[in-house]
Every structure is written in C-alpha cells, then in structure tokens.
Amino acid sequence: MDDPSGTDDQPGEDDPRAIRSIALSPEDAVDAYVYGRENPGDAVLRVTPPFHGRMRARIHVYRRDDTELTGAVHLPPADVIADDVVADYPDLESALADADADPDSDAAERIRKRHAESVAAWRERAREAIVETVALETDEGSRRVEIKTVG
Secondary structure, three states: OOOOOOOOOOOOOOOHHHOOEEEEOHHHHHHHHHHHHHOOOEEEEEEOOOOOOEEEOEEEEEOOOOHHHHOOEEEOHHHHEOHHHHHOOOOHHHHHHHHHOOOOOOHHHHHHHHHHHHHHHHHHHHHOOEOOEEEEEEOOEEEEEEEEEOO
16 A cells, blocks of 8 residues: 555655656746746746656746745746757847947837747747756755656
8 A cells, every 4th residue: 555655665645756757738838938038927837746656747927936835846947948949048138238229219129029039939949849857856856757748
C-alpha cells in the first residue's frame, strides 16, 4: 500500500520528487514568457499537488509567490524554452530609446509595430523550441524531469 506521507522512502503526494514528467502546452510556455517581459507581475508554469509521476503544468500569473502555502512547483517559462530562443526575444526598450533620437514623430509608432511583428515571429519559433528536460528544485536538491508537449 502506498504511504501518502512518503515515509517509506517513496515520495508522498506532497513531494515533487514523485514527478517523472511534466506535460505542458507550448503556447502556455510562450504566453507566460511574453507576459513576464511585457507586464508587471510574474507568469510561470505551475504544477500543484497531489504530485504523481505524470503532471500537467498550466500557466499561472501572480504578484505574490504562494508556493510555501500551496506546495505548488513553479517552472519559470525561460527554463522550458531553449536558451538561444530566449536570448533572441525582441527588445522593445532599446528600440524605443533609438526612436527618441529620431526626429520623425512617427518613429515610435513604427518601432512598436515592428516590435509586435517581431514578437509574433519569435512566438512561432519559441513554440517549436521547448526543451526535453527541466530541473525541478526540491528540498533534497535539483532533479531533472522530462517535458512532454501537449496541444
């Protein structure tokens, strides 16, 4: 019989060590990453107890981290998208700073439009760049689990 407390050296239902794989939507991962770049607050991919071998992560937006209360595991979206794609995210702030030097009054509007187009192209690329494994932080240290894409 399984021990839900995990006292028989097997992780219990509140122990993220029970997770072997996480299913997530590439769209959720990309939306969470873009949200964090373009808005206040944080967006993560959240896995909530009870934990078992295969878990589903869903996008979660918050202003205060409640993982201590809920026991949830938060995956930063940058951790599930390939590093080179994350590094290529279009930077609006730099482009707008360049627009300040442009005497043309429509420069900022053109830059915002180009940025929106660049983000749309980046999103397509990022949906195809989901990593195969991710590190989960547990009380016993970091461990890698598989990522399975859905949707």
